Amino acid sequence: MAETGTQVERVLDRLLPKPERGEPALAEAMRYAALGGGKRLRPFLVVSSSRLFSVGESCALRVAAAVEMIHCYSLVHDDLPAMDNDDLRRGKPTTHKAYDEATAILVGDALLTQAFEVLADVETHADPKVRIALVTALARASGAAGMVGGQALDMAAEVTPLTDIGSITRLQRLKTGALFEFSCEAGAILGKVEDSRRGALQAYAHDMGLAFQIADDLLDVRGRAEEIGKTPGKDQAAGKATFVSILGLDRAEAQARLLAEQACRHLDVFGGRADDLRAVAHFVVDRRA
Amino acid sequence: MAETGTQVERVLDRLLPKPERGEPALAEAMRYAALGGGKRLRPFLVVSSSRLFSVGESCALRVAAAVEMIHCYSLVHDDLPAMDNDDLRRGKPTTHKAYDEATAILVGDALLTQAFEVLADVETHADPKVRIALVTALARASGAAGMVGGQALDMAAEVTPLTDIGSITRLQRLKTGALFEFSCEAGAILGKVEDSRRGALQAYAHDMGLAFQIADDLLDVRGRAEEIGKTPGKDQAAGKATFVSILGLDRAEAQARLLAEQACRHLDVFGGRADDLRAVAHFVVDRRA
Structure with missing residues (x-):
């Protein structure tokens, strides 16, 4: 994962606008928001799923960079005061703290736009049908029926808290799950593989994504700022219902482990080639940050 | 133009998420931001340039809807308090006034994302190469090296006012010109026509876009809110240098008319078929809103 992180950092560095060209403050802030941080979990999923189908690494890394641009833009906008x-x-410091709110809004817009430019570029894949499939899948995963829709539900839940596991699961499937799903499917799209194997990756992404989110809720309760790199205790302070507030710590932790194991079983069809993805499922529940 | 406006409204209405599906507040706010208003100038450019090359109307209207989604998202974000x-x-009332700031940020993100989903869809054009060319061109026109870059320059100019026509021209070419250029080129992309005719449309868009912006600056000085549908006198209040503040009213108006005529001359190669586009160039300098 660290190796993929380094590789994707290099690709992002090459793709992102340079301050000496274009609008310097915007380019600098885009680089601040997207470079030098993060676990690069979504890029790792793209690269790992691509390896299953022997997709060329440079293709996979460009898709990985595009997903990370989407993920980074969503963090920049979600962190805004509003x-x-x-x-x-x-x-x-978050982007609007290091720069200002207007810059943070524009950085998000620019990263979001560039993600689609990268996917559409011939360097991402020679076959235009593959590039179109990537654009479509990423737009669906990140738009009103995916990540942005989930964030809207999350804002609404601050006013009218959710009360059951079903609603929280639905919210998280949109807010974080859809982009995980895209990241895992990306390898299958690049490799032009049949629907059954794509379905196995979707099922894996679904269970792994929920395990990730439950673990995130646990970290929000247990974590310390210097470890998790963001403010802990936020959900509780905001009065938000989470997997932990409804299930309690112990049941939430057991549920996360169960989901991670279930996620791994969906990978049986790929044999030992999917060991990286299995390791991710265990990593997301064991991580401390 | 009114007819195209009605048609693109219908296409947007069909494409935008329905409140009864998905996150109701987000869907409703997206529709508020994108439906029922605006001159639909960019859609008219897409439809008019498409007619030059006998492109099917339903293709042109989908691209027109995508451009309008981008334009509407940029208005929603630009209107934000920051x-x-x-x-x-x-x-x-602007979207953040009718709803709230968080919703307005998400509405912009969702409209921006959906624009690319619409362009990538097979209904937009059967040939995946055409769809990819549209995604690439729209991403370039609206991202850090286009519209968003122009908006960043505009924010920077509030702190360090621009002092010469060259800088203002460059800013406006990015902020509004790039999307006009895409709108005019869209017909050529859909019609798969050769570069020379695409170049004529680019040149037209460049001059028409500048004429539009100078006219906009004139309206900001002369207009009344009930006529122009937005707050007048903003640029002056913000201490922004504009074409009018540097050239003065009379020279600015003469320059706008000159650019409109120049824009029309680039269309000679298309003969009478480009009369709609010629009418647009005159409309943008004669309009009262």
């Missing part, structure tokens, strides 16, 4: 109002992200 | 802080748009 949204989650956070000062700390990945152990650094 | 940006231009405006309460009135198209004669209605």
